[in-house]
Amino acid sequence: MSEPLAIIFFVIGVLFDLFGCIGLIRLPDIYNRLQAATKCVTLGTCFILFGAFFWSGFSAMGIKALLCAAFILITSPTGAHALARGAHISGVKLWEKSLMDKYAEDKEGKSVAGKIEKA
């Protein structure tokens, strides 16, 4: 459809991917790494897929690229959420300069409430 627009989208997407992977290397903690890498790489790959759509228009390749972009936008945050929950349940410690842990507070509050109800 419009090739210069497609190349601009490709370059933006590759830059997002590169920054996400640098965040995966540099950040100190599993939760920080998960946040940086998942958001940046999901958006970067969606930019690349939209670029493929702008390159070829409403052909078979463009429609498949839109389908793949929608699929990645649904599944990648789901996988990241499941991984963060699994890491917290399996007992991975937070970074020592982290300020708060709302999920642990929530679990403790639930267990305290359950004890009160049993008593």
Place this chain on the structure above:
Amino acid sequence: MIWLIWALVFCCFLCLYRVGAGPTPPDRTVAIDIMGTLVVGICTIWAVIRGKDFYINIAIAWALLSFIGTITLAKYLEGRGLDE
């Protein structure tokens, strides 16, 4: 436009460094998940360069399998069985 693919391959090597050096198992799992998403981008740019549609089919199948693998590893990290 081939340098875009080389930049994404460099990103894959950064992820492989995190797979090797990650101190905990969730670090390695996150890096494998991110690398699957990067391979989807590589397949898409390769389809545009070569002008063939079927590389996009490879990208869709790779995204599906990467999602299933990530969910399975997350359930394993929670300590639940795979059939619950």
